[in-house]
Amino acid sequence: MLGVLGGMGPMATVDFMAKVVRNTPATRDQDHIPMVVCSAVRIPDRNAAILGDGADPFPAMRETLLSLEAAGASCIAIPCNTAHHWHTALQAETSVRILHIVDAVVDTLVTGDGDCIGVLASSGTVEAGIYRTRLARRGFACRVPDTAGQAEVMRAIRLVKAGQVAEAAIILREQAEALVAAGCGRIVMACTEIPLALASIEGGLHPLLIDATEALARACVEACSVSAKAPALPLAA
Amino acid sequence: MLGVLGGMGPMATVDFMAKVVRNTPATRDQDHIPMVVCSAVRIPDRNAAILGDGADPFPAMRETLLSLEAAGASCIAIPCNTAHHWHTALQAETSVRILHIVDAVVDTLVTGDGDCIGVLASSGTVEAGIYRTRLARRGFACRVPDTAGQAEVMRAIRLVKAGQVAEAAIILREQAEALVAAGCGRIVMACTEIPLALASIEGGLHPLLIDATEALARACVEACSVSAKAPALPLAA
Numbered sequence: 001m002l003g004v005l006g007g008m009g010p011m012a013t014v015d016f017m018a019k020v021v022r023n024t025p026a027t028r029d030q031d032h033i034p035m036v037v038c039s040a041v042r043i044p045d046r047n048a049a050i051l052g053d054g055a056d057p058f059p060a061m062r063e064t065l066l067s068l069e070a071a072g073a074s075c076i077a078i079p080c081n082t083a084h085h086w087h088t089a090l091q092a093e094t095s096v097r098i099l100h101i102v103d104a105v106v107d108t109l110v111t112g113d114g115d116c117i118g119v120l121a122s123s124g125t126v127e128a129g130i131y132r133t134r135l136a137r138r139g140f141a142c143r144v145p146d147t148a149g150q151a152e153v154m155r156a157i158r159l160v161k162a163g164q165v166a167e168a169a170i171i172l173r174e175q176a177e178a179l180v181a182a183g184c185g186r187i188v189m190a191c192t193e194i195p196l197a198l199a200s201i202e203g204g205l206h207p208l209l210i211d212a213t214e215a216l217a218r219a220c221v222e223a224c225s226v227s228a229k230a231p232a233l234p235l236a237a
Numbered sequence: 238m239l240g241v242l243g244g245m246g247p248m249a250t251v252d253f254m255a256k257v258v259r260n261t262p263a264t265r266d267q268d269h270i271p272m273v274v275c276s277a278v279r280i281p282d283r284n285a286a287i288l289g290d291g292a293d294p295f296p297a298m299r300e301t302l303l304s305l306e307a308a309g310a311s312c313i314a315i316p317c318n319t320a321h322h323w324h325t326a327l328q329a330e331t332s333v334r335i336l337h338i339v340d341a342v343v344d345t346l347v348t349g350d351g352d353c354i355g356v357l358a359s360s361g362t363v364e365a366g367i368y369r370t371r372l373a374r375r376g377f378a379c380r381v382p383d384t385a386g387q388a389e390v391m392r393a394i395r396l397v398k399a400g401q402v403a404e405a406a407i408i409l410r411e412q413a414e415a416l417v418a419a420g421c422g423r424i425v426m427a428c429t430e431i432p433l434a435l436a437s438i439e440g441g442l443h444p445l446l447i448d449a450t451e452a453l454a455r456a457c458v459e460a461c462s463v464s465a466k467a468p469a470l471p472l473a474a
Contacts, residue, residue: 009266010258017276018251027399029246032278038308039254039272045265067308071275162264 002224003073003096005064007039008046008080009161012192012213016079019217033224036071040064046082047154050124058086062093069094075223077101077216079192081121085128097223102134104219105188105212109140114185116141120175121190123154131190143184145175153191160193168197176205186210239461240310240333242301244276245283245317246398249429249450253316256454270461273308277301283319284391287361295323299330306331312460314338314453316429318358322365334460339371341456342425342449346377351422353378357412358427360391368427380421382412390428397430405434413442423447 002020006013017037026032043061048054061083068076076098078084084101091098109117117140119131132142145153152171159168172194176187188210189195195211239257243250254274263269280298285291298320305313313335315321321338328335346354354377356368369379382390389408396405409431413424425447426432432448 007266007269007271010269010272011255014251014255014258017254018248021247021251022400028395029244029278029280029282029398032244032247032276034244034278035247035274035276036304037272037274037276039269039274041266041269041271043266045267067273071304071308158265161266163259 001034001036001072001074002220003068003071003076004035004037005040005061005068005076005078005083005090006037006080007041008043008078008083009193010039010041011160011196013037013039013079015196016077016192016213016217019214020220023214023218023221033221036068036073038064038068043083046080046085047122047124050082050085050128057083058089061086061090065090065094065098069096075099075220077220079213079216081130081190081192081212082124082128084130085124099216099219099223100134101212101216102131104215105131105190105210106134106138106140107219108210108215109138109186112185113140114183116143116184118142118176118179118182118184118187119144119190120153120172120179120187120194122157123150125190126150131188143179143182145178149175149178156197157191157193160197165197168193169201172198173201173205176209180205180208184208188212238271238273238309238311239457240305240308240313241272241274242277242298242305242313242315242320242327243274243317244278245280245315245320246430247276247278248397248433250274250276250316252433253314253429253450253454256451257457260451260455260458270458273305273310275301275305280320283317283322284359284361287319287322287365294320295326298323298327302327302331302335306333312336312457314457316450316453318367318427318429318449319361319365321367322361336453336456336460337371338449338453339368341452342368342427342447343371343375343377344456345447345452346375346423349422350377351420353380353421355379355413355416355419355421355424356381356427357390357409357416357424357431359394360387362427363387368425380416380419382415386412386415393434394428394430397434402434405430406438409435410438410442413446417442417445421445425449 281292
């Protein structure tokens with residue numbers, strides 16, 4: 001059973017679940033992956049905490065993680081990029097595997113994607129180096145918007161959380177195009193709010209975008225399918 | 238915290254959650270309703286069980302219900318119309334309020350909607366009289382497709398579960414139009430798979446449709462907002 005430490009934000013969790021369902025080969029309910037989902041919306045703001053301007057979200061994330069474990073999750077996903085700043089600390093609290101969203105993204109990259117990957121993320125994700133570190137391990141450099149551009153990305157993320165998706169899309173498209181102009185071969189939508197605004201855009205930018213939520217969903221389907229195919233316990237002799 | 242006894246089917250649960258989020262007045266994550274969701278996809282087919290052709294889903298629904306209660310749900314929703322055949326039996330197992338999807342729908346009806354309400358539902362929902370009974374209590378008659386039409390509705394529901402939404406929409410539109418032609422003032426999409434196919438259709442039929450999933454989501458937002466506004470315990474004197 002897939003456990004989802006969600007609610008960061010709630011619509012991003014819904015988007016992630018939809019991507020898990022759509023990526024599962026199934027013709028009836030019973031073919032799908034069982035999930036237990038906590039939409040723990042009261043977890044304090046991750047971005048603010050990383051930037052030193054808010055309460056520590058770790059205790060609430062830990063509590064939610066343990067309730068997913070108690071509910072029987074055999075594999076856990078966190079559809080919030082910024083929350084992955086606490087991935088190592090959360091993994092230390094449980095023996096249940098917590099998939100890492102950046103590993104799921106990096107697994108989709110190929111050499112032809114160029115040396116430099118653009119990252120549209122929350123300022124907390126950028127500041128904590130969540131993408132930079134794991135991209136570098138696989139030989140990819142990473143570029144983020146300049147200070148003014150990054151402030152615009154944060155404004156767009158907040159607009160999505162407030163339901164103002166169309167306005168956010170205009171801002172995000174502009175920042176993505178600036179990264180392409182600066183030489184990035186692919187652009188990661190590295191905040192789960194961003195695909196809610198940018199995924200349906202059309203034109204030349206679209207094929208360059210990588211949806212981190214989709215990458216995590218596919219990795220979860222694969223992880224859960226592998227465990228479903230594990231040999232069953234032998235029947236009593 | 239809203240508990241969701243879901244997975245019947247999984248995309249219908251996602252659709253329900255999206256409708257809860259969209260109907261919640263919020264500008265940031267922390268304004269939203271906390272949810273715990275079980276996508277219990279292995280619950281045996283409800284429709285088959287009512288028609289005497291499948292395993293009893295009640296034990297699996299009861300187990301999921303109790304895990305939602307254990308996780309702290311203070312109000313529970315079941316985004317599956319057919320599953321409401323077991324609503325009374327499930328409610329008897331817990332002191333946590335389980336909202337009823339048909340009550341949520343009936344609460345949206347007004348006298349001007351005509352004496353006869355069309356119902357597009359699974360054959361199990363029709364056979365069990367889930368809508369007929371509760372509509373009658375409020376003075377509304379109920380009409381469902383004829384035998385051949387009802388078989389078509391069931392085929393469309395299965396197509397949605399298999400991801401073939403466009404084909405399902407054609408069938409459902411035809412059945413809905415037949416109910417309108419037979420004198421129904423409003424048509425309830427009374428299976429949570431149906432809005433996944435029919436909600437975005439355009440034309441004269443659209444304003445006559447009632448989305449049971451949306452009605453349940455709004456009832457949940459209201460129920461959870463009321464409990465959030467309940468007076469807090471007095472501080473220690």
